[in-house]
Amino acid sequence: MNFKIYENFNITMVNNEKGKVYRNNLGWDNISLLIKNSPPSQIFIIADENTYKYCLPYLLKRLQFEKPYETISIPEGEIHKNIASTIKVWETLSEMNADKSSLILNLGGGVVTDxxxxVASTFKRGIPFINIPTSLxxxxxxxxxxxNGIDLGHIKNQIGVINFPEMVLIDTEFLKTLPQEHLISGxxxxLxxxxxxxxxxxERIKNVNLSHNANFEELLWESIEIKKEIVEKDPTEKNLRKSLNYGHTLGHAIESYFLQNNTKKTLLHGEAIAAGMVLESFISMEICGFSEQSLLExxxxxxxxxxxxxxxxxxIEAIINLLIFDKKNRNGRVLFVLLKEIGHPITDCTVNNSLIYKAFEYYKNF
Known part of the structure; x- marks a missing residue:
């Protein structure tokens, strides 16, 4: 595995390549040097209601700004990852005279970073930004x-772009601000x-003890390294990167359905994707020869x-109808990522609706 999590800061890396991931203390040093070496005209911090309260104070302890910064707060939750929220942030940036030399720090979970x-990729045709994720x-x-992207109505991530931040800073100190269910969602x-x-x-992650900090943090970094390796090999999602959507074809449809249905409790992303992985593992057994033992595991x-x-x-009928909005679809075909075995994903698989119903029956009776 080609590890790309930068523990040892090297000034030649700054502005040399976008999207690098830096960890903990040295990440803060990297942001400070980036700002010092390429001073932005203005700094904007985008946070949601929770990260404004629980995470911004820690950020302000770690970073010293030579000029005033502006904070833009958005409502918390997936339901607000939409064009209305985006327009409000665009308008705020415009009112504050943000320009192409400004810098945006995204402080928050997936809604904020997405x-x-x-916003940063589209305002003024693109201004620099840094992601500082606070959720697992x-x-x-x-x-x-x-x-980067937003939802279109209740359909997830329909509008967006691929554009790398100047850097990503991951500080596990932020995990202490999370409720347990959000930690498990990540x-x-x-998995x-x-x-x-x-x-x-x-084998290591399936039995992880979330309260065992050293072991869990090691697995966290390795998980990031796995994603980084896949993205670096296929940044525009032509082939290998599609494998990251395992469990997401049905998982996203489930998440969208629960989001739009007033009789259902809105699911956290991880809750929906976990259901999607069970369903798609069953489909993998039926189509790709994924073993029954692995399915049960x-x-x-x-x-x-x-x-x-x-x-x-x-x-189930409504969830199946939502599959037509999946981003992997081509020429009207709903395409799944399935598993031949653990560590061997197969992309661009088609699945008939009767098998999807069988998968839900398996899920119900497990």
Missing amino acids: LGGF LAMVDASVGGK LAEM KHGLIYGTKYW VSATMFKYFPKQTFIERD
């Missing part, structure tokens, strides 16, 4: 890889990385961490 990155989910997934993406990457990491692992959701027939 929306903030999209954003650390191992949303803030890494250059994807674990879903780490996914194990399933698509190989048995060695999967994946299912037991997901249900150990994530609550089982209830789906009745009309829910």
Whole structure:
């Protein structure tokens, strides 16, 4: 594995290549030097209501700004990752005379890094930004890889661009601000990385003890390294990078359906993706020869961490109808990522609806 998490700061790396990931203390040094070496005309910090309260004070302790900064707060939650919120941030930047030499710091979870990155990539045709993820989910997934975007109505990530930040700073101190359910939500993406990457990491992550800080942090960094390696090989998602969508075809549809349905409790991203991985593991067994033993192992692992959701027939029908909006689709075909075995993903697979119904039946009866 070609590790790309920079523990040892080297000034020649600054501004040399976008999208690098720096960790903990040396990451703060890197941001400070970047600002010193390329002074922005203005600095804007985008945060949501929670990170403004719980994370901004820590950031201000770690960074010293020579000129005043501006904070732009957005509402918390996936429901606000939309064009209305984006327009408000664009308008705020315009009112504050932001220009192409400004710098945006995105301080928050996946909603903030997705929306903030999209705002930065489109305002004035693009201004520099830095991602400072504060949730586990954003650390191992949303803030890494250059994807920025917003939802279109209740359909996730329909509008967006691929554009890398100047850098990503990951400081695990922020994890102390998270409720337990949000920490577990991020674990879903780490489990996914194990399933698509190989048995060695999967065997370690499936039994992780979230309270064992040293072991968990080691697995966190390795999860980021897995995603970085995949993105570097296929930055524009032509082939290999599609494997990162394992569990997401049905998972995103489930998340969108629960988001739009007033009778359902909105799911955290990881809760929906965990359900998607169980469903798509069953489909993998039926289509790709994924072993029944591996299917049972994946299912037991997901249900150990994530609550089982209830789906009745009309829910399943609505979820299937949402699949047409998946970003991987081509020429009207819904394309899945499936597994031949752990560490061996297969992209661009088609699945008939009857098999999807069978997968939901398996999920219900496990």
